Amino acid sequence: MDLNEKLKILSSSAKYDVSCSSSGSERLNIDGIGNTEKSGICHSWAADGRCISLLKVLYTNYCKFDCAYCINRKSNNIKRTTFSPEELVNLTLSFYKRNYIEGLFLSSGIIKSANYTMEKMFIVVKKLREKNFNGYIHLKAIPGADKELIRKAGFYADRMSVNIELPTQKSLAVLAPDKSKENILKPMKYIGSNALVSISERKKFKTAPSFVPAGQSTQMIIGASPDSDKTIINLSEKLYKNFNLKRVYYSAFIKVNTDSKLPQKNASLLREHRLYQADWLLRYYKFSANEILDENEPFLNEKLDPKSMWAIRNFNLFPIEVNKAPYEMLIRVPGIGINSALKIIKTRKYENINFEILKKIRVVLKRAKYFITCNGKFQGYIFKDPKNLKNVLSSKNKSIPLFLKNIPERTY
Ligand code: SF4
Structure with a gap:
């Protein structure tokens, strides 16, 4: 089989793995230089926040x-095939030199044994690396x-992941x-602890080698099993805390096989989106999994x-008073993000904040006004039952009358 054919098969086989951020670029070459259509180019974010394009392939399917x-x-x-290490190295280098990619995302099916595959x-x-390739490498660890x-x-590698x-x-x-949770968590724990050791060694010795x-990161398939969002978010919280994970990626189940054990339909992309929002709350807004969902409400509201x-x-x-509330409460107000909360804290040091100022610092008042x-x-609306706010916040219709009312101050 020629290399082009192998590339077509092994890039297509890798496209369902979302543990780097996107895939499946289809930039056709009409009259210009380069053509990424036949290969899987995905985008990911480097440690410094840069968006980078990666050649995303399996070693073997x-x-x-x-x-x-x-x-x-x-x-x-x-159709099945396998690269040889030399083929994949040369392919990556030639793509890199042509500026198609800035790195490699390498995963694999398991041939012979986990060790044999990992060795390849x-x-x-x-x-x-021996050929001086300094691009980004995201490598799967084989459980x-x-x-x-x-x-x-x-x-x-720059990043490793175990799905x-x-x-x-x-x-x-x-x-x-054929898989077990224990076999998956073991390498994750090992990678997490080695990364921490490497960070502390590099603080002492600048020349100490960097480990991932x-x-x-890891990936979870959503909706292939009946597990609730609460189970998923609880697990993500543990992974972030115990294994020092940078990202958990959620991938809505896509039905590619006919199998009676699988659901009949693809999972909802909105569910995947809500899980990313909940994950964001865990990582940046200091919510705990238990605050986001509980036994009475085990699924996120779509x-x-x-x-x-x-x-x-x-x-x-x-409501909380924006001129006095602590940062931790400000970021919990719908419509106030981390940047706006920081700006509120900075601004209120030298002037009293009013609704005009909030607009200028990009607080989404149509949401926040009910909580501040x-x-x-x-400026919100007094609801007899706060549950009615659900309809207002989820509706695109903004016809609720504005209210200007004085509310007694809270103490913090
Ligand atoms: S181990 Fe499972 S998920 Fe991974 S390539 Fe093989 S069949 Fe697919």
Whole structure:
């Protein structure tokens, strides 16, 4: 099989992995230079926040596992192939030199054994670095591979990831019977602790080698199993806390196989979006998973974002006075983000904040007005039951009459 054909197959086989951020560029070459259509180019973010394009491929799409949700599972009758390490190194370098890509995202099906596969991937990244390739490398760690192999590979990669795929052992047992949660969490823990050691060693010795400097990420498939959003968000919280993860990616289930164990339909993209919003609350807004969802409400509301839902459930804490409220409460107001909260704190040091100033610092007043006062003034609407706010906040219709009312001050 020629290299072009291999590239077509192995880039297409990699497109369902979302643990880097996007994939499937289809920039055709009409009259210009270059053509990314045949290869999978995805976009990701480097440790310094730059958006970078990566060649996203599998080392091989042969796999001895039979995960129900995966196009590459062994029971599927699809065209299969494998790169040789040299082919993949040369391909990456030639794409890089032509400026098609800024790095490589390398994953793989599992051939022979986890160690055999990991060894091949290790050879690819090692050879690339030995050929002075300084582009970004995102490398999958194969669950079950030897610790030492993963450790050695981590010194050549910028980011590593182990896909957790499904949130519970029970779901793994049904849909991915060859995998176990323990086998997935072990390398994750190992990568997390090695990354921390590397950071502290580099503080002492500048020349100490970097181990996955852009951290590790994982992917969870949403809606392939009946697990609730609460289970998913609880797990994400643990992964961030215990394994020092940089990102958990959520991927709405896409039905690529016919299998009675799978749902009949693709999962909702809105559910995926709400999970990303909840994840954002965990990472930047200091919410705990238990505040976002509980036993009574185990699924995120598709009509309204999780921060607004929390504010409605905790309406007794509002309205807060923007001139006095602490930062931690300001960021919990729907319509006030981290940047606006920081600007409020800065501005109120030298002037009293009113609604005009809030507009200027880009507070979304049509949402925030129900939860704040400015110098005791309230511009929202008094609802008998705060649950009615759900309809107002989720509706595009802004016909609720404005109210100007003085509300007594809260003490903080
Ligand atoms: S291990 Fe499972 S998810 Fe990974 S390539 Fe093989 S069948 Fe697909």
